[in-house]
Each structure stands twice: as structure tokens, then as C-alpha cells.
Amino acid sequence: xxxxTLKSIPPHDWFLCLDVQSYFDHEHNPENIxxxxxxxxxxxxxxxxxxxxxxxxxxxxxxxxxxSLESLSKEEIAxxxxxxxxxxxxxxxxxxxYDQAHNDPVLGDKLSSLYGLKRMTRANLFxxxxxxxxxxxxxxxPTAKKMMYAIREAYGTAxxxxxxxxxxxxxAYQLMKADPTNIRKLGxxxxxxxxxxxxxxxxxxxxxxxxxxxxCDPVTCYNTLTNIKxxxxxxxxxxxxxxxRTDAVFPSNIKKGEEKGLRRWIIWSYGxxxxxxxxxxxxxxxxxWKSFESSALEFLYVNWILEEKExxxxx
Numbered sequence: 001x002x003x004x005t006l007k008s009i010p011p012h013d014w015f016l017c018l019d020v021q022s023y024f025d026h027e028h029n030p031e032n033i034x035x036x037x038x039x040x041x042x043x044x045x046x047x048x049x050x051x052x053x054x055x056x057x058x059x060x061x062x063x064x065x066x067x068s069l070e071s072l073s074k075e076e077i078a079x080x081x082x083x084x085x086x087x088x089x090x091x092x093x094x095x096x097x098y099d100q101a102h103n104d105p106v107l108g109d110k111l112s113s114l115y116g117l118k119r120m121t122r123a124n125l126f127x128x129x130x131x132x133x134x135x136x137x138x139x140x141x142p143t144a145k146k147m148m149y150a151i152r153e154a155y156g157t158a159x160x161x162x163x164x165x166x167x168x169x170x171x172a173y174q175l176m177k178a179d180p181t182n183i184r185k186l187g188x189x190x191x192x193x194x195x196x197x198x199x200x201x202x203x204x205x206x207x208x209x210x211x212x213x214x215x216c217d218p219v220t221c222y223n224t225l226t227n228i229k230x231x232x233x234x235x236x237x238x239x240x241x242x243x244x245r246t247d248a249v250f251p252s253n254i255k256k257g258e259e260k261g262l263r264r265w266i267i268w269s270y271g272x273x274x275x276x277x278x279x280x281x282x283x284x285x286x287x288x289w290k291s292f293e294s295s296a297l298e299f300l301y302v303n304w305i306l307e308e309k310e311x312x313x314x315x
Contacts, residue, residue, distance in 0.1 A: 002072040005063050006081055008090035011098075012062035013116030014055040020305055022141065023120035025131075026149035027166065037067075041159055041168035042083040042123050044076045048157050048168035051080060053088075059116035064088060086244040089118035094246055094295045101288035101296065106269050110299040119298040121242040125210050126203065127169045128242040133195050133230045134188050147187035151196075154178075154186060176200035195230030202228075218249040218293075234261040241294045248294035250286075252279065262297065269300055 008014075017023050018030040025040070037052040049070055056063045066084065085091050101107045122128045134151065135144035152167035155174045159166050175196060183193030202208040208228065213221055218240055225236035233253040240248050241262075250263040259267065259274035263282065267274040270285045277285075289296040 002068045002070065002077065004066055004077055006066060006084055006088075006090055008062040008064065008088065008118075009093045009095075010062055011059045011095070011116035012088075012090070012118050013059040014062070014064070014088060014118075014120075015057060016114055016117045016302065017120050019309065020120070020302055025122075026142075026145040039161075039166075040087075040123075041157075041166060042080050042087075043168075043171070044072070044079045048159060049076070049080060050159050050161055050166055051084070053084070062090075062116070064090070083123035086121055087123055088120060089244055092118055092244065092246050092295065094118065094292060097246070097289075097292040097295055100290070101292075104288040107288065107296055107299060110303045114299055114302055117299055117302055118295070119241070119301075121244055123169065125214050125239070125243060126172060126199075128239055129199065129228070129231070130169065130175075130196060132235050132239055133192055133199075136192065136230070136235065143187070150186040151175075151183060151188070154182070170200075172200040172203035174200075176204050192230065198229055214243055218247050222249055222251060237262045241297065243294075246292045246295045248297070250282075250293065252282075266297065266300070 015034070018033060021030065024030055027040070028038070037054045039050060039052040041048040041050050049068055049072065051066050051068045054065045054067075056065065064084065066080075068080075072080065098111055102111060122131060130151070131148055134148045135141060138144040149167065152169055155170035155178055156168040157174075159168055178193070178197050178200075180190055180193030180197050183196060184190045188196075199208065203210060213224055216224070221240050221243070222236050225231050225239055226233060231239065233251070237248075237250060250261070250266060252263060253260040254275070257275060258264075259277070264274040266286065267277045267282060272281070272285065286293065286296070
């Protein structure tokens with residue numbers, strides 16, 4: 001057994017994430033995570049290891065305590081931490097955002113009410129893309145999560161866990177051999193299966209580099225993502241937000257006279273008309289977000305989720 005601590009740049013209140021179902025996968029029940037911890041497989045070199053993570057609950061001195069039933073070397077722990085840092089956003093320093101946006105008419109109060117928020121992602125961008133393709137155009141997200149887990153069971157590594165198994169996310173070399181018609185039998189459309197298999201083949205063949213997408217500037221990332229089959233402008237914007245980075249761009253995507261995607265939602269949040277807001281006007285609206293566009297939008301997103309939950313609770 002191995003145990004270690006992963007520190008995060010403060011402020012960071014991971015418990016805020018437990019209200020956001022989209023951060024979690026089929027096997028997770030956020031209501032139980034506070035007591036039982038957050039368990040998932042993470043890639044460690046050529047294999048996958050199940051870890052359970054507990055948060056210390058201190059936004060100003062945040063630490064994640066990690067346990068694995070396997071005995072891991074220092075090098076393997078360092079590898080696991082690469083994935084864990086992306087999942088939890090521990091390397092993101094959003095302190096400057098609090099200073100530059102505290103008077104923002106839309107963002108300001110949310111920085112206080114959601115103090116320490118950092119978005120969660122998956123262990124690497126390939127996992128995020130797989131999940132995004134499967135859930136695309138599906139309104140019932142639990143079903144999409146179930147389908148994604150079925151793909152993990154079929155093509156990922158089965159790891160022993162609590163008398164059963166927990167499926168790791170498939171690596172590209174595992175998914176590239178899949179038959180899209182067999183993926184179709186697991187729930188996703190045939191076309192989604194084709195997108196997944198083609199992407200896996202392009203990664204293995206070196207035509208698509210996940211590490212490059214992870215580290216390049218936001219504009220390059222967006223343009224590269226939109227060239228991947230199955231990823232349109234809105235999906236590319238979503239995925240750009242999942243790199244464990246604070247920055248992002250929100251390119252205009254007007255169709256039939258209407259603005260689409262995240263840009264539309266941002267403009268609407270500021271009380272303006274998304275369909276008639278110029279580029280100059282848009283940049284002025286988000287001037288307080290500079291270099292923290294991804295982090296800033298997450299505050300709006302989580303605030304919206306909490307407001308919707310409150311509305312439903314009131315009936």
C-alpha cells in the first residue's frame with residue numbers, strides 16, 4: 001500500500017465540486033465522496049492504478065491525501081501526480097483573478113461565494129475527448145456516463161476492486177483496434193464509434209498529439225481540436241476548458257444570425273445581446289478575465305448549477 005499528499009495552490013475548495021455532476025463519472029456518487037473519498041483509476045506509465053483521494057477541507061492550505069492498495073515507487077507516484085494534478089487543478093494559480101475581477105459586475109460576487117473553486121477534469125485530454133464525443137447531443141447525462149463506462153469495460157484494463165473490477169479508461173492503442181459497430185452495441189451511435197476509433201488511430205500514428213494540445217496556446221488548441229472529426233466549435237470550446245489551465249478563448253460562432261457556444265452564454269450573463277455584440281464589445285465585457293478565461297467561466301457555470309438546484313428544491 002502507498003499513501004502520499006498532493007498539495008494545491010491556494011485557494012482551493014474541492015468540496016465545491018461535489019455539486020457538479022458533470023465532473024464525475026458513472027462509478028461516482030458525489031454524495032458519498034465526502035466520507036468514502038474519490039476513487040478512480042489513473043494512468044501510471046504503461047499501467048493503470050486505482051487511487052482513493054481525500055481532501056483536507058482547508059481552502060487556504062489545500063491538500064489531497066491519496067491512497068493506493070498497490071506499492072508504488074517514487075517515480076510511479078510522480079507519474080500518478082501528473083494525472084491527479086490535472087484532475088483536481090492543483091497547479092492552477094487563480095489568485096490574480098481574485099484581484100483583477102473582484103469588482104466585475106457579474107463575476108465579482110461569485111468569486112466570494114465560490115471562494116476556492118477550481119474545475120475538475122479527467123486524467124488526460126484523451127479521456128476528456130472520449131467523454132465529450134460519447135455525451136454529444138445526449139440530454140440524459142447519466143445514460144451517456146453509462147455508455148462511456150461500457151466502452152471502458154470493453155476496451156480499457158479491468159482492475160480488481162472490492163471483490164469486482166473497476167474499468168480504466170482505454171488508451172489509444174487499445175481503442176484503435178475497436179470495431180465501430182461493436183461500440184454501437186454499447187449505446188453510442190455508429191458515427192461516434194467511428195470518431196473514437198479514428199482519433200485513437202491518429203494518436204498512435206502521431207497525426208494528433210495530445211501533449212501538444214495540452215500545452216499549446218488557446219487559439220492553437222481550439223483550431224486543432226476543430227479539425228478532429230466529431231469535435232465541432234462548441235465541443236472544442238468545452239475541451240479547451242479541460243486542460244487544467246486558467247486561460248481560454250471564446251471564438252465567435254454565428255449561425256443563421258445567432259451566436260452559439262460559450263460566447264453566447266457569457267454575453268447573455270452580462271445582460272447584452274449575444275447576436276449583436278461585436279468582438280471589441282465582447283473583449284471589453286471580459287476584460288477582467290484576462291489570462292483566466294477558463295477559470296472565470298467556471299465560476300459562472302457552477303453558480304448557474306447551484307441556482308438551478310435551488311429552483312428545483314423550491315418546486
